[in-house]
Amino acid sequence: MTSPLPIKFYQTGTFTVGNRLLDVSVRSVQSDSQRNNSLNSGHRACQGCGEALGARYALDAAMRAVNGRLVVANATGCLEVFSTPYPESSWRVAWLHSLFANAAAVGTGMAAAMKVKGRTDVRVIAQGGDGGTVDIGFACLSGMFERNDDVLYICYDNEAYMNTGVQRSSATPAGARTATTPAVGEAPGNVMNQGKNVPLIAMAHFIPYVATASVADLRDLETKVDKAMRVHGARYLHVHVPCPLGWGCDTGDTIKVARLAAESGLYPIFEAEYGEITGRRMIRKRVPVDEYLKLQSRFSHLFKTTEGRARVAQIQAIADRNIARFGLVPEGAPA
Amino acid sequence: MxxxxxxxxxxxxxxxxxxxxxxxxxxxxxxxxxxxxxxxxxxxxxxxxxxxxxxxxxxxxxxxxxxxxxxxxxxxxxxxxxxxxxxxxxxxxxxxxxxxxxxxxxxxxxxxxxxxxxxxxxxxxxxxxxxxxxxxxxxxxxxxxxxxxxxxxxxxxxxxxxxxxxxxxxxxxxxxxxxxxxxxxxxxxxxxxxxxVDPDDPVTIGAMVxxxxxxxxxxxxxxxxxxxxxxxxxxxxxxxxxxGRSSGGLVRPYRCEDAETIVCALGSVNGTIQDVVDEMREAGVKIGSVSLCSFRPFPSAALGKVLGHASRVITIEKSLSVGIGGNVSHNLRMSLPGRDTKVYTVIAGLGGRAVTKASLRRTFEAAIRGTLDPLSFMDLNVKAVERQLEREKAARRTGPAAEAILRDLGPTVGASASTTTHGPAAGAAH
CATH class of the missing domain: 3.40.50.970 (Thiamin diphosphate (ThDP)-binding fold, Pyr/PP domains)
Structure with a gap:
């Protein structure tokens, strides 16, 4: 056997601090050559897939936090399909896929089994995409929260049903074009709604831990997973994961797009304990929503007409409201 | 205990x-x-x-x-x-x-x-x-x-x-x-x-196939x-x-040895059927019954053995496969390959309608006489159904059917009432 190849990391910008400059103890999980590679290479995700990236970081962080004592329930969706084309599997964790709508309940069952068997060291993660979480899996998710079952649920939110060909979910943002909200007619794209904020709904269950994260800040994601795994009871982590195919953005822009979502205020990054917000990731350099929207063809129709422009203004208002509501820029900072 | x-x-x-x-x-x-x-x-x-x-x-x-x-x-x-x-x-x-x-x-x-x-x-x-x-x-x-x-x-x-x-x-x-x-x-x-699913032996379960x-x-x-x-x-x-007692198994035959007529059913109705079999046996009728304990797997061979010598089989079924009739009889025919056994499907007891000994006996006797339809609905209130069908023929907007039938039956009929009281006359006041 050869020893693992040494992995070198370099400083790539202020958001991804070069790990080689840090003490080993504070380096990222992903920089550890002994990391678990929970979602291993060879899977069939598209180029630039935010979900594959998010899942890999999240599960590796969880595996380190719980010493590898982890079982995972996965909802049907892209993540399940691209990772397990029979007879291959990219999972290097104990992993079960049951159905689209029941990952949270399957997680509950696993946690109950481990408890009754006295295997309290084994921890449970349930995970799925936005469709499996905020739409069809919502009842099971809320039930798991309400009973405060010992499960961390991770939603990888790419804002539509990507596995079936980019149809609208209730996480699809205002104005976005999908296969079922085409950019035609008098009101092209998705309805101009405020969406369904499942992190806030999770908080309304007063569960021990709720957080949002983004693949734009993978260290923050790792930290939140680590924190979540050190708490018992129902926990919820909502991760923003761009989908180049569905969003119509460049496959090399996944991180950039995710960052602009946060920096524009459209995707607030925060954490909460027992229903109260305890932390927020402040916007460093506020950008107008245009910068985020223009990178994605799902919003391109908005920039072609006067009515579209008015819709962009509405989307800007959503971002402004988020910024005010979550306090994402320091008081007195220019709008 | x-x-x-x-x-x-x-x-x-x-x-x-x-x-x-x-x-x-x-x-x-x-x-x-x-x-x-x-x-x-x-x-x-x-x-x-x-x-x-x-x-x-x-x-x-x-x-x-x-x-x-x-x-x-x-x-x-x-x-x-x-x-x-x-x-x-x-x-x-x-x-x-x-x-x-x-x-x-x-x-x-x-x-x-x-x-x-x-x-x-x-x-x-x-x-x-x-x-x-x-x-x-x-x-x-x-x-x-x-x-x-x-x-x-x-x-x-x-x-x-x-x-x-x-x-x-x-x-x-x-x-x-x-x-x-x-x-x-x-x-x-x-x-x-x-x-x-175990971290000590991690495997993937539920892969795409x-x-x-x-x-x-x-x-x-x-x-x-x-x-x-x-x-x-x-x-x-x-x-x-x-x-120290018998329970379960695939099928449980009752007085089937020399039976020319065998009744087949699932669940508790078998008790009532056995009472009727006893009464008819006393009257000299060669009848028996078989309780299907296992419906899946369907015990085709075991049931075929029980039904082997019978010339007619009657299924008493508490479900209706709408558009064809019987679920049990449909499956049961697999037990009778190449035989010319007559199979009578009897839909009974839907929605809790009482399955009475009197109605069962009438049904079995009709089958033995050869006057029972291959598919029949025991104690169906035919008049109530016909009245509704006529209404629907006469007018387009007849409203919800269930409510119309209840209205016809009138207030004296409770869900637990025996079917003998179900008659158009009961609704005469309306």
């Missing part, structure tokens, strides 16, 4: 004796008393260690059972009627994953129109889901079948549904011998899963049910040795 108790309570105690480790339940009439009984046993500490989870839907109940079973725990749930349909997708999933979950179904009709009373429409809707389906004839058998069900499920890595008639069994108080813990422990070994292997996986489920055809009688025999 012999005791006089409600069927649901007896089943709750029997399930507890099987030491389930995770119980998940969502309430639905007439299953409620079973899960209430188990809740008390867990909450009081009498059943320990066991996690009792109050879920938010039947879909979640089966899903929690899937997670628990896949993680190596003995899992149990109970449901009925709309509940089994609400969990349908997970019912298929449990069998597809080969998880030995045991579920009681307190058989009840399916709406609309909403109706809480007994028939077999619910279990029949999921008959092809890959679960073993056992039907209890009495509360004693319901108790005994649950104990056998866990063993059968775990031996085959396949889920088992124990079907017991809603209200008729679930809510009936009768004498039941609830076994001792020692007896059950001697019969039912500790659960050792064939596969489990394409055309190259899907048929094989499905065929395996069928092959296992064929194995169950061998295993179920063996288990019934073993049960008899440990517990």
């Amino acid at each position: 012999l005791k006089q108790c409600e069927g649901s309570q007896a089943v709750a105690e029997a399930v507890a004796l099987c030491r389930p480790e995770v119980i998940c339940a969502y309430p639905i009439t007439p299953q409620t008393h079973i899960v209430e009984g188990l809740a008390s046993l867990v909450k009081s500490g009498a059943l320990s260690p066991c996690e009792y989870i109050n879920v938010e839907s039947e879909f979640a109940a089966m899903s929690v059972a899937i997670g628990a079973s896949a993680a190596g725990a003995r899992a149990y749930t109970a449901t009925a009627s709309q509940g089994i349909l609400y969990m349908a997708e997970a019912v298929y999933n449990a069998s597809g994953l080969g998880l030995p979950i045991v579920m009681t179904v307190g058989n009840r009709s399916i709406g609309a129109p909403i109706n809480i009373w007994n028939d077999h429409t619910d279990s029949m809707a999921l008959r092809d889901a890959g679960w073993i389906q056992l039907f209890a004839e009495s509360n004693q058998e319901a108790v005994d079948l649950h104990i056998q069900a866990f063993k059968l499920a775990e031996e085959l890595s396949m889920p088992v549904m124990v079907c017991m008639d809603g209200f008729i069994l679930t809510h009936a108080y009768e004498r039941v011998d609830v076994p001792t813990q020692e007896q059950v422990d001697a019969f039912l070994p500790r659960y050792v899963p064939r596969q489990s 394409g055309p190259e292997a899907f048929m094989e996986v499905r065929y395996l489920a069928h092959a296992k049910q064929m194995e169950a055809l061998e295993l179920i009688p063996q288990m019934a025999e073993e049960f008899r040795r440990v517990f």
Whole structure:
């Protein structure tokens, strides 16, 4: 056997601090050559897939936090399909896929089994995409929260049903074009709604831990997973994961797009304990929503007409409201 | 221990004796008393260690059972009627994953129109889901079948549904011998899963399977049910040795030896049928009956043996396969290859309509005379149906049919009233 190849990391910008400059103890999980590679290479995700990236970081962080004592329930969706084309599997964790709508309940069952068997060291993660979480899996998710079952649920939110060909979910943002909200007619794209904020709904269950994260800040994601795994009871982590195919953005822009979502205020990054917000990731350099929207063809129709422009203004208002509501820029900072 | 108790309570105690480790339940009439009984046993500490989870839907109940079973725990749930349909997708999933979950179904009709009373429409809707389906004839058998069900499920890595008639069994108080813990422990070994989600031996379960292997996986489920055809009688025999009474098995013939007419049915109605068989035997009629304990797997060979010499078979069926007729008769014909046995399908007792001895006898006598239709609906109020059909022919906007029929029947008719009082005359005041 050869020893693992040494992995070198370099400083790539202020958001991804070069790990080689840090003490080993504070380096990222992903920089550890002994990391678990929970979602291993060879899977069939598209180029630039935010979900594959998010899942890999999240599960590796969880595996380190719980010493590898982890079982995972996965909802049907892209993540399940691209990772397990029979007879291959990219999972290097104990992993079960049951159905689209029941990952949270399957997680509950696993946690109950481990408890009754006295295997309290084994921890449970349930995970799925936005469709499996905020739409069809919502009842099971809320039930798991309400009973405060010992499960961390991770939603990888790419804002539509990507596995079936980019149809609208209730996480699809205002104005976005999908296969079922085409950019035609008098009101092209998705309805101009405020969406369904499942992190806030999770908080309304007063569960021990709720957080949002983004693949734009993978260290923050790792930290939140680590924190979540050190708490018992129902926990919820909502991760923003761009989908180049569905969003119509460049496959090399996944991180950039995710960052602009946060920096524009459209995707607030925060954490909460027992229903109260305890932390927020402040916007460093506020950008107008245009910068985020223009990178994605799902919003391109908005920039072609006067009515579209008015819709962009509405989307800007959503971002402004988020910024005010979550306090994402320091008081007195220019709008 | 012999005791006089409600069927649901007896089943709750029997399930507890099987030491389930995770119980998940969502309430639905007439299953409620079973899960209430188990809740008390867990909450009081009498059943320990066991996690009792109050879920938010039947879909979640089966899903929690899937997670628990896949993680190596003995899992149990109970449901009925709309509940089994609400969990349908997970019912298929449990069998597809080969998880030995045991579920009681307190058989009840399916709406609309909403109706809480007994028939077999619910279990029949999921008959092809890959679960073993056992039907209890009495509360004693319901108790005994649950104990056998866990063993059968775990031996085959396949889920088992124990079907017991809603209200008729679930809510009936009768004498039941609830076994001792020692007896059950001697019969039912500790659960050792064939596969489990375990960090000590991490595997992927539930992968995407394409055309190259899907048929094989499905065929395996069928092959296992064929194995169950061998295993179920063996288990019934073993049960008899440990517990000292016969329960379960594939089919239970009653006075069939020289019978020219044999009646076949599922569940508690067999008791009534046997009474009628006795009466007709006294009058010199060569008639017998057979209770189908196992509906899935369908015991074609065992049933064929019982029916072999009969010239006519009558099925009394508490479910209607709309558009064709009988579920039991449709399956039963597989037991009669190349024979010219006459098969009469009789739909009876839908939505809790009482199946009376008088009506059964009339039906059997009509079959023997040769005047019974191949498909008939016992005690159907033909006038009420015709009146509605005429109304619908005469006008377009006739409104909801169920309400119109109730209006015709008038206020004197209750759901539990015997069908002999159902007549257009009862509604004359309207």
